Amino acid sequence: MGRLALFLLTACLSVTAMAADVIKGERKETFGDVTVHYNTFNSTFLTPDIAKSAELIRSKNQGVINVSVIKDGKPLVSNVSGTVKDLTSQSVPLKFKQITEQGAIYYIAQYPVEQQEVRTFDIKVQTGDKTNTISFQQELFPGQ
Structure with a gap:
């Protein structure tokens, strides 16, 4: 699972660096002392391993x-x-699952990508008794 953490971190940095609307190559929101980092990409960027x-489906349409x-x-630890x-x-709906490994916690979910289009993501992050919402749009493309 250490490779998963490394890949997700690398994907987060490389995919978000390509987004033109992202300042300094990061997608993040800060809510007081909590920072939420997020990114989205086609599952074909994942290696089969x-x-x-x-436990993700690797497909050009996911x-x-x-x-x-x-x-x-x-x-x-949060509820995403x-x-x-x-x-x-x-x-x-996005069904997030928690991945925990070597001092890192990630929440990942999959969704269908049938055609090129702009999608709107609404993400709720609950930490303790606080719930914060992130909304963003991203143009998606089916993979190769």
Whole structure:
């Protein structure tokens, strides 16, 4: 699983660095002393071994969203939920699962990517008694 953490960190940095609307190559939101890092990418970016170890479907028509929550420089166990909407406002719930390994905690979910289009992601992150919401849009492309 150490390779999964390394891959997700690398994917987070490389995929978000490509996004034109992201300042300094990061996608993150800060809520007081809690920072939420997030990114999304096509599952074909995962190697077969990584996809298998994370129990993810590796397909040109599947996207992955990765969320991590940090407080005081350390990962924070959280409750992460959300939806992804297409341009017709058809919504698909995101079923996040927690991945914990070697001092890192990630929340990952998959969603379908049938065609090139802009999608709206609404992510709720609950830490203790606080719930924070992140909304962002991203153009998605089916993989090769």
